[in-house]
Amino acid sequence: MSRKRKDGTVSILQDLHIIDIAEEGKGVAKADELVVFVEKAVPGDVVDVRVLKKKKNFAEAVIETLHTSSELRTDPFCQHFGTCGGCKWQHMQYEAQLQFKYKSVEAALQRLGKVDTTMMEPIxxxxxxxxxxxxxxxxxxxxxxxDRGDMSDTTDLEMNALGFHVPLRFDKILDIQHCYLQAEPSNTLRNQVRGYALRMGLTFYDLRNHSGNLRNLIIRTSSTGEVMVVVVFAYIEQSQIDEMMAYLQHEFPEITALLYIINQKKNDTIFDQEVITYAGRDHIFEEMNGLKFKIGAKSFYQTNSAQAYELYQITKEFAGFTGDELVYDLYTGAGTIANFVAGSVRQVVGIEYVPTAIEDAKFNSAMNGIDNTIFYAGDMKDILTASFIESHGKPDVVITDPPRAGMHADVVARLLEMEAEKIVYVSCNAATQARDIALLNEKYDVVRIKPVDMFPHTQHVENVVLLKLKVA
Known part of the structure; x- marks a missing residue:
């Protein structure tokens, strides 16, 4: 059933049964021939929804009334759930989240890659x-x-915030009180930085007019107990910077690397900005499998340290090394996978677009006494040429862990030319992974598949696929 506006368009759809979860994490229902994507709905819910946007074959909606609550529902644990753009699945039991992540990978591989997923392993x-x-x-x-409570009384309302962007609102920031994503001292640090800035009258950044003293706060922690804090300033006097950094150094002696950046660009990226060390080192160390990894302010490292170990173990297992392999590690980043597997192979050749990441990769190899890795910086499709392969040798195994967009078509073509015996494809986007696998199907068979959840309470999932060269 539905209620309609005077112009005849549907505003309320009644008694919809949520039957599935879409790739972006919304619940899915059907109203006649219309597919309805419902924010914060869980399969098993029966709801009335208010339509926000309607196209020919689908609509986007929010829950107006929850008539029957799914048995998969649970109470969100964060006070910011529903407004914050992260952790969108807190209202769903974790085991159910894993089930739907598994299904999303399975569907993408079947639909886009034409992959037989009967060998797919549990997530x-x-x-x-x-x-x-x-x-x-x-x-x-x-x-x-x-929020609504704020709007009811705007007397002496504090408009400054330190937190996360509200979805679809680039200029609005949700002031975070407690975040369940990162362990202490993260929450205490953030709240004390906010408090200090308010007491000292420092101005918070204006995202529209590009003015203000304070811009971003980055906190990195490691399993070794080290802490990095990076304060990103915009328009501010050096004396104010020194006073704030001195405050942090005094209040948080556990900070290993206390750094700052002055960014007056119109975007938040820091990769082209100078990082200034105020106190301690310019990096922290992470440890994994007996190896140490240097993490700088700009370094890439998997954000779930414990699960990254599991991901790399699966990658290594899928490769099935015997000890004499030449391995190409494509999109190597800071060489984490390359160094992780180096002790099990003859040589690893790593390629990465970001030059600073390659410097980290080389440093990490040297620091760990690894002498059978070699790294190159540059665009993958430009480096991975026939002459490069002739110079370094045909790989026995290729490990590829590209960004969400997947591999460039030229890179896929080069893989087909190389004919490595095995390709282990690690991906954070099953759709682009499936697209690439469909192209590789010309010469490769998929023989193993295993999803890995790196980001609980989100719709995101990693997936590891082993491809083997077809027998001629």
Whole structure:
């Protein structure tokens, strides 16, 4: 049933049964021929929904009335759930989240890659589903997101915020009180930084007018107990910077690397900015499988440290090394996988687009006494040429862990030319992974598949696929 506006368009759809979860994490229902995507709905719910947007074959909606609550529902544990853009599945039991992540990978591989998924292995869940991240980035703003309670009384309302962007609102920041993504001292640090800034009259960044003293706060932690804090300033006097950094150094002696950046660009990226060390080192160390990894302010490292170990173990197992392999590690980043597997192979050749990441990869090899890795920086499709392969040798195994967009078509073509015996494809986007697998199907068979959950309470999932060269 539905209620309609005067112009005849549907505004309320009644008694919809939520039957599935879409890739973006919304519940899915059907109203006649219309597919309805419902925010914060869980399969098994029976709801009335208010339609926000309607196209020919689908609509987007929010729950107006929850008539029957799914048995998969649970109470969200965070006070910011529903407004914050992260942890969108807190209202769903974790085992159910894993079930739907598994199905999303399976569907993408079947639909886009034409893959037989009967050999697909159970998804590996995360041992910890809270406080699992080792990095968070917060934004300062003078335009705090106001909820209904705030709007009821605007007297002496504090408009400054330090927190996360509200979805679809680039200029509105949700002021975070407690975040369950990163362990202490993360929450205490953030709250004390906010308090200090308010007491000292420092201005929070204006995202529209590009003005203000304080811009971002980055906190990185490691399993070794080390802490990195990076304060990103905009328009501020050096004396104010020194006073704030001295305050942090005094209040948090556990900080290993206390750094700052002055960014006056119109975007938040820091990769082209100078990082200044105020106190301690310019990096922290992470440990995995007996190896140490240097993590700088700009370094890439998997944000779920414990689950990253599991992901790399699966990658190594899928490769089935015997000890004499030449391995190409494509999109190697800071060489984490390359160094992780180096002790099990003859040589690893790593390629990565970001030059600073390659410097980290080389440093990590040297620090761990690994002498059978070699790294190159540059665009993958430009480096991985026929002459490069002739110079370094045809790989026995290729490990590829590309960004969400997947591999460039030229890179896939080169893999087909190389004809490595095995390809282990690690992906954070099953759709683009499936697309690439469909292209590789010309010469490769999929023989193993295993999803790995790196990000509990979100719709995101990693997937590891082993491809073997077809027998001629």
């Amino acid at each position: 590996l869940g995360s041992a910890e589903d809270t406080y699992y991240r080792n990095k968070l980035e917060y934004t300062f703003s003078n335009k705090r997101w106001l």
